[in-house]
Amino acid sequence: MKTYHTHQRKSLLDFLKTNSEKAFTIEEIIEGLSGDPISQSTVYRLMTKLVEENLVHRTVKGNSRSFVYQYISDEKCENHLHIKCTDCGKVYHLDSGVTSIIQNNTGFEIDSHTLLLGKCGECKE
Ligand SMILES: [Zn+2]
Ligand SMILES: [Zn+2]
Known part of the structure; x- marks a missing residue:
């Protein structure tokens, strides 16, 4: 199902790009993609890839354990x-x-x- 994931990756990247001045948690990303629902595990997997590819910055939110993600061009x-x-x-x-x-x-x-x-x-x- 390669093309399926390519499409999801694209909507993810589009969303982060248009909001590149903000950092999002996984939950917020899923919410932001409500028009194009992607399962939480897929978002996690895709975000991990994007971080590896240096397209996205991952940082820890304050003292919490949750990560926030932000697009970096x-x-x-x-x-x-x-x-x-x-x-x-x-x-x-x-x-x-x-x-x-x-x-x-x-x-x-x-x-x-x-x-x-x-x-x-x-x-x-
Ligand atoms: Zn702040
Ligand atoms: Zn910059």
């Missing part, structure tokens, strides 16, 4: 840094100007995979 992401909320796991893409400022001020060449940690606006409150 790699071509663009090579040129800028990311900041991750340690509470909800959301990953923000920083403007590439930030990298230039640091490089110009310190002479450092920054590893683009560096992940800065912090608290997002929503979790700060």
Whole structure:
């Protein structure tokens, strides 16, 4: 049933891409795909694959045991840094100007995979 899964993979990726500024739990992904129902075990399996392929970031949500997933577009992401909320796991893409400022001020060449940690606006409150 290869084509079947290809289709599910596509709807999963489409959903994450259109919401690439957010991080989702598996349950939220399933809910978001309500128009195209996919079983929980299939979503788990597909997400594991997407994480392995570096298309999706997986982070732990706050102090909980649940994971949140967020789409990462790699071509663009090579040129800028990311900041991750340690509470909800959301990953923000920083403007590439930030990298230039640091490089110009310190002479450092920054590893683009560096992940800065912090608290997002929503979790700060
Ligand atoms: Zn990025
Ligand atoms: Zn947050």
